[in-house]
Amino acid sequence: MSITPLMPVYPRCGVRPVRGEHCHLISEDGRRFLDFASGIAVNLLGHSHAGLIGAIQKQAETLMHVSNLYGSPQGEAIAQRLIELTFADTVFFTNSGAEAVECAIKTARAYHQHVGNDHKYELITFKNAFHGRTMATISASNQEKMHKGFLPLLAGFKYLEFNDLEAAKAAIGPNTAGFLVEPIQGEGGIRIASNEFLQGLRALCDEHDLMLILDEVQSGVGRAGTLYAYEQFGIAPDILSTAKGIGGGFPVGACLATEKAARGMVIGAHGSTYGGNPFAMAAIGAVLDVVSDEGFLADVRAKGERLRGRLEQFIGNYPELFESVHGRGLFIGIKLKIEPRAFVAHMRDNHQVLTVSAGDNVVRVLPPLVIDDSHIDEFMDRLSAAAASYQPEEVA
Numbered sequence: 001m002s003i004t005p006l007m008p009v010y011p012r013c014g015v016r017p018v019r020g021e022h023c024h025l026i027s028e029d030g031r032r033f034l035d036f037a038s039g040i041a042v043n044l045l046g047h048s049h050a051g052l053i054g055a056i057q058k059q060a061e062t063l064m065h066v067s068n069l070y071g072s073p074q075g076e077a078i079a080q081r082l083i084e085l086t087f088a089d090t091v092f093f094t095n096s097g098a099e100a101v102e103c104a105i106k107t108a109r110a111y112h113q114h115v116g117n118d119h120k121y122e123l124i125t126f127k128n129a130f131h132g133r134t135m136a137t138i139s140a141s142n143q144e145k146m147h148k149g150f151l152p153l154l155a156g157f158k159y160l161e162f163n164d165l166e167a168a169k170a171a172i173g174p175n176t177a178g179f180l181v182e183p184i185q186g187e188g189g190i191r192i193a194s195n196e197f198l199q200g201l202r203a204l205c206d207e208h209d210l211m212l213i214l215d216e217v218q219s220g221v222g223r224a225g226t227l228y229a230y231e232q233f234g235i236a237p238d239i240l241s242t243a244k245g246i247g248g249g250f251p252v253g254a255c256l257a258t259e260k261a262a263r264g265m266v267i268g269a270h271g272s273t274y275g276g277n278p279f280a281m282a283a284i285g286a287v288l289d290v291v292s293d294e295g296f297l298a299d300v301r302a303k304g305e306r307l308r309g310r311l312e313q314f315i316g317n318y319p320e321l322f323e324s325v326h327g328r329g330l331f332i333g334i335k336l337k338i339e340p341r342a343f344v345a346h347m348r349d350n351h352q353v354l355t356v357s358a359g360d361n362v363v364r365v366l367p368p369l370v371i372d373d374s375h376i377d378e379f380m381d382r383l384s385a386a387a388a389s390y391q392p393e394e395v396a
């Protein structure tokens with residue numbers, strides 16, 4: 001037998017983490033890595049946060065799981081906190097980001113179909129978006145590498161250029177149900193929507209009675225320096241998907257909606273066995289205890305500015321390698337002049353620092369939100385050693 005025990009869908013590298021210590025990971029072979037990837041924007045409290053560990057331990061001893069057939073004091077309390085912190089009036093808990101986007105897509109379609117507008121099923125999405133790996137969420141993205149082998153796609157998605165408001169306006173037709181968009185594209189390369197674009201989409205939704213769905217699975221939960229990125233654009237969505245950081249490493253997500261948007265999500269319309277179980281709620285509670293604090297978020301913005309400032313100064317030393325630095329909060333992209341994967345591998349294998357590549361030749365810098373200046377110093381030291389020693393030939 002030559003297939004690996006883990007279905008071979010990931011190009012796994014030689015780092016094999018077995019333990020986490022705050023902002024570092026320790027590999028099976030004893031090597032210690034500075035983790036500025038955070039499990040792709042997940043471990044926002046680092047790897048050994050006492051509050052998160054304590055909450056999960058306590059919940060494990062008390063009650064891990066019950067069916068959604070029963071009342072949920074744990075779920076109601078966390079939903080209420082999210083409602084108070086955001087635009088939302090109601091919440092559906094999921095186990096992943098893709099499921100949160102699935103629920104958002106279903107909520108938008110159900111909004112129209114609930115009142116008999118069955119023809120309004122099409123969502124307009126944007127090129128280089130990433131919404132997950134289920135059939136609906138790959139259908140929502142134009143990326144052919146995710147479609148290959150899985151055709152036919154689900155019908156009802158149309159892809160336009162990101163940040164092109166005129167195209168969005170022109171694309172609205174009788175079948176349009178709404179827009180699905182990341183306010184800051186993560187996998188696409190930390191590409192930030194313009195204020196004009198998101199405000200324009202909001203106005204189009206109001207004018208044509210369409211649903212504005214924001215996918216904040218990566219940009220949310222403090223990553224971009226506000227609890228949700230949309231707060232920085234002067235708009236609110238009708239529906240929002242959140243996951244990744246919201247459990248701090250515990251697998252959980254959520255679909256948030258206004259009362260109006262959720263009018264089709266009636267009894268029997270949707271479900272999930274694990275969704276919102278007490279274990280997951282304990283994790284979200286511990287994360288929100290830290291991240292929903294305005295002082296903490298101000299600190300994330302300040303740390304992001306310091307890190308971006310230092311990166312901007314630094315990249316000028318290697319004009320053949322680096323092009324620019326962009327981002328919000330600790331959601332940072334370094335745009336390279338080369339394909340970034342070999343450089344990410346070089347930083348990892350030769351300088352023990354973890355980052356993630358993205359589209360548009362970008363290296364994503366996604367540290368835990370709890371870093372301090374010593375971690376920024378360590379990152380800059382390792383990055384500058386990596387840039388000094390980088391030989392473009394050594395392709396990993």
Ligand SMILES: *Cc1c(COP(=O)(O)O)cnc(C)c1O
Pocket residue numbers: 096097098099101130131132133182186187215216217218219243244
């Ligand atoms: C990661 C991501 C998803 C998918 O989340 P999973 O938990 O991997 O299913 C969806 N949307 C965005 C914007 C993401 O970054």
